[in-house]
Amino acid sequence: MSLAREPLTKATAIQLFKSLYLARRSEEYIVKHYPENLMRTPMHMSMGQEFVCVGVCAALEGKADVFASYRSHAAFLAQTHDTDRFFSELYGRTSGTGEGKGGSMHLAAPDQGHILSSGVVATQIPVAVGAAFANRQLKTGRTAVVFFGDGAADAGVFWESINAAALFKLPVIFVCEDNGYAVDTPREARQMSKTLSDAVKPFGADTYDDDSGDVESVYGLAKEAAAKAHRDGRPAFLNIKCCRYLEHVGIGTDWNWGYRDQATVEREWIDRDALKMQRARLAKHQVTESAIAAIEDEIDKAIQASVKRASQAPIPTPDRLHAGVFHEKA
Amino acid sequence: MRKLDYAGAIREAMTQEMERDSRVFVYGIGVPTWSSIFGTTKGIPEKFGKERCFDTPISEDCMTGFGLGAAIRGLRPIHVHIRVDFMILATNQLINMVSNYTYSTGGKLKVPLVVRAVIGRGWGQGAQHSKALFSNFTHIPGLKVIAPTTPSDMKGMMTAAIRDDNPVICFEHRWLYWAEEDVPEEPYEIPLGVGRILRPGKDVTVVGLSWMNVEARLAADILAKRGVSVEIVDPRTLAPLDEDLIVDSVKRTGRCIIADCDWVDSGFSAELSARINEKCFGMLKAAVKRIGFAHTPAPTVRELENEFYPNAKTIVHAVEDMLGLEAANLDGEDFFSHERRFRGPF
Numbered sequence: 001m002s003l004a005r006e007p008l009t010k011a012t013a014i015q016l017f018k019s020l021y022l023a024r025r026s027e028e029y030i031v032k033h034y035p036e037n038l039m040r041t042p043m044h045m046s047m048g049q050e051f052v053c054v055g056v057c058a059a060l061e062g063k064a065d066v067f068a069s070y071r072s073h074a075a076f077l078a079q080t081h082d083t084d085r086f087f088s089e090l091y092g093r094t095s096g097t098g099e100g101k102g103g104s105m106h107l108a109a110p111d112q113g114h115i116l117s118s119g120v121v122a123t124q125i126p127v128a129v130g131a132a133f134a135n136r137q138l139k140t141g142r143t144a145v146v147f148f149g150d151g152a153a154d155a156g157v158f159w160e161s162i163n164a165a166a167l168f169k170l171p172v173i174f175v176c177e178d179n180g181y182a183v184d185t186p187r188e189a190r191q192m193s194k195t196l197s198d199a200v201k202p203f204g205a206d207t208y209d210d211d212s213g214d215v216e217s218v219y220g221l222a223k224e225a226a227a228k229a230h231r232d233g234r235p236a237f238l239n240i241k242c243c244r245y246l247e248h249v250g251i252g253t254d255w256n257w258g259y260r261d262q263a264t265v266e267r268e269w270i271d272r273d274a275l276k277m278q279r280a281r282l283a284k285h286q287v288t289e290s291a292i293a294a295i296e297d298e299i300d301k302a303i304q305a306s307v308k309r310a311s312q313a314p315i316p317t318p319d320r321l322h323a324g325v326f327h328e329k330a
Numbered sequence: 331m332r333k334l335d336y337a338g339a340i341r342e343a344m345t346q347e348m349e350r351d352s353r354v355f356v357y358g359i360g361v362p363t364w365s366s367i368f369g370t371t372k373g374i375p376e377k378f379g380k381e382r383c384f385d386t387p388i389s390e391d392c393m394t395g396f397g398l399g400a401a402i403r404g405l406r407p408i409h410v411h412i413r414v415d416f417m418i419l420a421t422n423q424l425i426n427m428v429s430n431y432t433y434s435t436g437g438k439l440k441v442p443l444v445v446r447a448v449i450g451r452g453w454g455q456g457a458q459h460s461k462a463l464f465s466n467f468t469h470i471p472g473l474k475v476i477a478p479t480t481p482s483d484m485k486g487m488m489t490a491a492i493r494d495d496n497p498v499i500c501f502e503h504r505w506l507y508w509a510e511e512d513v514p515e516e517p518y519e520i521p522l523g524v525g526r527i528l529r530p531g532k533d534v535t536v537v538g539l540s541w542m543n544v545e546a547r548l549a550a551d552i553l554a555k556r557g558v559s560v561e562i563v564d565p566r567t568l569a570p571l572d573e574d575l576i577v578d579s580v581k582r583t584g585r586c587i588i589a590d591c592d593w594v595d596s597g598f599s600a601e602l603s604a605r606i607n608e609k610c611f612g613m614l615k616a617a618v619k620r621i622g623f624a625h626t627p628a629p630t631v632r633e634l635e636n637e638f639y640p641n642a643k644t645i646v647h648a649v650e651d652m653l654g655l656e657a658a659n660l661d662g663e664d665f666f667s668h669e670r671r672f673r674g675p676f
Binding site: 065067096097098099100101102103106108109110111115116118120123124125126127128129130131132133134135137138140144156157160161163164167324325326327329 | 353355381386387389391392393394395396397398399400401402403404405407422423426427431432433434435436437438439440441471472474495496
């Protein structure tokens with residue numbers, strides 16, 4: 001259930017639309033160009049569920065330390081909007097987030113608040129708890145936010161982390177991007193609890209559930225959760241229902257796998273797609289169709305420019321293989 | 331100079347670094363409690379408070395990720411495991427996360443994390459409280475691994491480890507905690523990656539790991555009475571390894587015995603042996619010999635423990651074999667046993 005809240009300002013509505021559009025169009029670019037085999041890194045696409053990261057990151061106004069899973073694209077772009085380093089990393093260039101050594105699953109721009117994303121389910125979760133501890137000790141005023149799928153809640157370390165954050169009174173924002181599947185295994189085959197929130201609550205976290213599929217709802221929820229977490233010194237658990245439009249890994253659809261029904265997914269999710277919903281909302285804010293088109297055009301051009309810069313950036317030289325295993329003192 | 335034991339050397343290095351740098355903190359299961367990890371954290375909670383010295387849930391996986399998160403966001407954690415066997419629960423974070431985030435972010439993240447692991451034989455500790463597992467960690471690029479033997483080495487290397495911007499795993503054999511020697515009071519660093527000749531000799535090189543340097547010293551004393559001169563080399567840091575020091579020693583003596591307190595099969599001794607063969611081939615007067623645990627789980631009953639764990643006797647007989655000497659009667663010699671705490675010096 002989403003809570004009734006004041007409508008957001010026009011400026012915020014536009015900001016959310018831009019961020020959603022950036023993530024969607026960046027991935028549409030990937031879908032189109034992946035077959036060229038120049039972005040040689042396994043991609044776990046965010047498409048369909050971008051509104052979760054977009055809503056949460058916007059709510060924290062740049063003051064988030066973001067930890068993400070291998071489904072990293074939307075989290076990275078929602079937090080950084082940095083398509084230059086994003087595409088450079090996917091193309092394996094020295095100008096990428098990890099000079100090509102990380103790839104899609106290991107995006108990191110700590111200077112912009114995207115600390116790391118990780119390729120092993122749930123591994124990023126405890127790291128966020130430690131970051132929250134550092135933020136408290138060093139009084140940075142930043143909020144540790146961790147994104148993960150409902151599959152990560154199968155893992156022991158998820159529960160250890162909820163417990164540790166509550167025990168240490170740390171305002172970690174745990175965000176479950178609950179798309180209902182671990183690859184193609186449904187939640188019912190993996191978890192006994194009625195809802196994850198029911199199971200999490202007794203550990204001492206505040207829980208929030210949202211099945212609206214609406215970026216503005218997530219934005220409001222995250223604002224409320226972060227404020228309460230900081231005020232009360234407690235972790236927050238946000239369970240946001242969402243839908244992954246594409247296959248678990250890769251750019252294709254998976255309707256022929258037999259684990260979910262295309263018509264049902266279209267009716268329940270794609271027809272009320274968060275980006276479409278937000279675009280329609282701009283019209284209600286008296287943003288004209290031509291103004292919306294201008295916003296879209298500007299973002300499209302920015303993506304094209306980033307891709308061009310990435311393709312012209314240097315490929316790492318062979319000597320870079322052995323460089324940087326250890327951090328050298330400057 | 332005053333005498334300090336190995337546990338005191340750890341405690342003093344941590345205390346001095348915590349005084350010097352407010353970002354340093356120490357945590358782990360049982361760390362601030364009365365037992366204080368063999369005395370290594372004694373007095374630290376009172377001095378630095380609960381935010382800088384704290385206990386944790388029995389959640390090694392989570393609490394290792396916690397250390398990583400704290401490290402990459404500006405703190406300098408020291409995470410303590412009272413048995414390396416329990417640190418197995420932390421290997422997902424150590425191997426999948428801690429070891430590679432500097433590399434895969436092109437150096438954007440640094441991980442100044444120290445992980446202390448207590449190893450070794452105690453009193454009937456059996457199969458789950460007695461391992462060393464050096465090679466499980468030296469196998470992984472991006473982790474520094476140290477196993478100091480003497481109190482003065484420990485203090486300098488612990489200080490260096492805390493100041494290092496990379497993850498360092500420190501193995502501490504529990505029988506070393508009571509070893510005493512002269513240790514400088516002021517803070518000092520012994521650089522990681524530099525080994526040490528513990529005892530110069532000319533007939534055979536014994537490369538000792540952690541506790542086995544104590545056994546090697548006993549063996550060298552016994553062999554000296556027969557005119558055999560043993561050189562003992564302590565790598566101190568296992569990764570990155572001071573290969574040159576070991577290779578130079580073996581080139582001089584032409585013979586090498588590796589004495590490990592770990593399993594031999596696929597163990598760190600295999601790595602050492604391979605490197606010595608690569609670098610000293612043609613100069614060896616005998617094949618490199620490895621000494622370590624029997625290839626069984628650790629038994630509990632003392633009589634089988636004595637078969638399982640190598641000691642000075644094992645080293646003496648290996649040297650005799652290598653030099654073609656008759657096996658000496660060792661009945662009159664005084665060997666180490668659990669009931670007799672080793673107090674050093676080396």
